Amino acid sequence: MSGLFKDRFQVAIAGCAVSKIERRSQRSLGAITVETALKAVADAGLKPRDIDGFTTGSLLPAYGEHTNIDGFDIVSATWLSEHLGADPRWVCGFQGGGQLTGSVILAVNAIASGAADYVIVHRSLHNPAGRYHEMPMTRAREAAQWTAPYGFWGPPVAIALPYNEYMQRYGATREDMATFLVQTRKNAAAIPWAYWADKPITREDYLNARMLGDPVCIMDCDIPVDGAAAFVLTSAERARDLPNKPVYVAGYAQGLPAHSQAYRSLDDMMEDGSALARRLWQSTGLGPDDIDVPQLYDGFSPLVYLWLECLGYCPVGEAHRFIQNGAIDVAGKFPLNSGGGSLGSGRLHGVPHMLEAYLQLAKRAGPRQLAKSSTAIACHSYPDIGGAVVYSDQPY
Amino acid sequence: MNYEKPVPEADALSGPFWKAAREHTLAMQCCMHCGRYEHPPTGLCQGCRAAQPKFEFRPVSGQGTLVSWTIMRDSFIPSFRNDIPFAIGLIELREQKGLRLIARLLDGPHARYRVGDAVEVVFEDITPEASLPQFRLASAGQRK
Numbered sequence: 001m002s003g004l005f006k007d008r009f010q011v012a013i014a015g016c017a018v019s020k021i022e023r024r025s026q027r028s029l030g031a032i033t034v035e036t037a038l039k040a041v042a043d044a045g046l047k048p049r050d051i052d053g054f055t056t057g058s059l060l061p062a063y064g065e066h067t068n069i070d071g072f073d074i075v076s077a078t079w080l081s082e083h084l085g086a087d088p089r090w091v092c093g094f095q096g097g098g099q100l101t102g103s104v105i106l107a108v109n110a111i112a113s114g115a116a117d118y119v120i121v122h123r124s125l126h127n128p129a130g131r132y133h134e135m136p137m138t139r140a141r142e143a144a145q146w147t148a149p150y151g152f153w154g155p156p157v158a159i160a161l162p163y164n165e166y167m168q169r170y171g172a173t174r175e176d177m178a179t180f181l182v183q184t185r186k187n188a189a190a191i192p193w194a195y196w197a198d199k200p201i202t203r204e205d206y207l208n209a210r211m212l213g214d215p216v217c218i219m220d221c222d223i224p225v226d227g228a229a230a231f232v233l234t235s236a237e238r239a240r241d242l243p244n245k246p247v248y249v250a251g252y253a254q255g256l257p258a259h260s261q262a263y264r265s266l267d268d269m270m271e272d273g274s275a276l277a278r279r280l281w282q283s284t285g286l287g288p289d290d291i292d293v294p295q296l297y298d299g300f301s302p303l304v305y306l307w308l309e310c311l312g313y314c315p316v317g318e319a320h321r322f323i324q325n326g327a328i329d330v331a332g333k334f335p336l337n338s339g340g341g342s343l344g345s346g347r348l349h350g351v352p353h354m355l356e357a358y359l360q361l362a363k364r365a366g367p368r369q370l371a372k373s374s375t376a377i378a379c380h381s382y383p384d385i386g387g388a389v390v391y392s393d394q395p396y
Numbered sequence: 397m398n399y400e401k402p403v404p405e406a407d408a409l410s411g412p413f414w415k416a417a418r419e420h421t422l423a424m425q426c427c428m429h430c431g432r433y434e435h436p437p438t439g440l441c442q443g444c445r446a447a448q449p450k451f452e453f454r455p456v457s458g459q460g461t462l463v464s465w466t467i468m469r470d471s472f473i474p475s476f477r478n479d480i481p482f483a484i485g486l487i488e489l490r491e492q493k494g495l496r497l498i499a500r501l502l503d504g505p506h507a508r509y510r511v512g513d514a515v516e517v518v519f520e521d522i523t524p525e526a527s528l529p530q531f532r533l534a535s536a537g538q539r540k
Contacts (some may be wrong), residue, residue: 131472137473146405150500161465164466165511213467
């Protein structure tokens with residue numbers, strides 16, 4: 001078994017839309033999502049009645065004493081399928097890690113199998129009132145009983161443990177990471193819909209940013225926002241009859257960790273992430289050097305180091321050096337997160353990465369259009385539990 | 397004075413862990429078929445996946461090594477904000493590779509920590525009913 005994806009290049013992205021990304025919207029997430037999905041349908045040259053498939057991963061917000069109402073705090077595939085004026089015959093939620101890549105994978109398989117012809121993959125995220133992750137609990141139940149009684153709670157400090165392990169082992173510094181943040185925020189500054197549009201930062205801004213849990217500072221974490229994006233996927237054959245240049249799915253992989261997810265070490269994450277990368281390159285028949293547009297998930301900045309190393313762009317322990325000296329400038333050979341990533345665009349999970357992969361390969365990136373844009377990778381989440389999809393502007 | 401921080405709530409799996417902790421014993425869930433420890437406690441042994449799971453909580457040495465740590469400069473749990481800064485460690489117990497837990501490092505935020513530092517358990521009574529296993533450096537400069 002080679003692992004080569006049988007249906008590679010058989011499914012394509014035909015259009016997309018992204019909402020305004022704002023800190024707190026006055027509108028319900030459902031209203032934002034329906035408007036955005038309708039724009040995506042129109043962008044693909046279709047009518048709502050053409051859409052017969054829906055998928056998303058609607059995880060988060062899931063912290064504090066906050067409860068989620070579908071259509072308001074979250075938008076499930078089922079909810080959107082009932083509110084778009086479509087004619088659904090396939091609706092499926094994704095429950096694993098890497099919600100955006102995971103739901104793209106579901107959509108690709110549904111289209112390749114004929115379960116649906118035109119699928120909306122959406123991702124909607126809400127920033128609830130109050131402080132994000134605030135957890136005023138006095139009883140610690142379930143998984144929280146092992147961390148909250150100690151004062152340890154929340155993803156931003158959870159990533160501090162493997163990141164500190166990385167720094168201690170490989171001699172990485174916050175000065176090294178400043179290079180990545182400055183570049184990402186520079187990229188985002190030029191993107192009109194990015195939350196941090198027109199707001200580049202200096203190295204000093206980063207180094208002086210408020211610390212959450214050493215070595216993680218506030219600028220290492222994407223900012224929670226209200227926003228949504230929608231992509232229309234269809235078969236390659238149908239996509240060729242639609243107005244936009246099709247962007248083909250060349251293959252994918254999901255993180256399927258062999259290690260327990262409780263308090264994993266850096267080595268655990270790297271082993272499982274490297275296994276994802278092996279499956280990805282087997283699925284696509286491509287390798288890291290074949291990719292023109294690398295969009296690696298950066299909801300927490302250290303994840304970019306892990307993706308760079310797992311995917312094979314540099315040896316393990318070298319990512320903090322690999323990104324220095326202009327190596328990731330958008331004008332250079334490795335335009336890492338030219339789409340501004342999550343750190344520049346806001347907490348829309350894998351949306352900025354997939355959006356940039358699509359826009360570049362469809363030659364719709366405007367002033368940002370890269371000289372080489374035939375292939376792209378878009379990742380979401382951690383490399384051990386998340387996912388990655390590779391795209392191509394040609395069906396070969 | 398009321399204790400305002402989160403108190404661990406024992407469930408069907410974790411009850412013996414917290415009961416032992418109250419008696420200042422670190423006891424970890426152990427598979428009676430293959431001897432593998434699990435933490436957090438589970439309903440299926442990841443080692444032998446026995447269809448008739450049989451677990452007991454066995455006292456362990458309370459000695460381990462520091463895998464990583466963070467100095468908390470903020471807390472999403474408001475009742476910990478007066479403690480800032482404080483040190484949190486990821487500890488791997490001596491008994492088994494990958495057998496890890498999270499705890500406070502009682503040497504505090506200004507101690508010099510290194511990956512692989514030897515640590516040992518210390519119990520903190522937080523309420524008359526609940527105690528937390530915490531950790532401290534076993535002795536200066538001692539490494540695994």
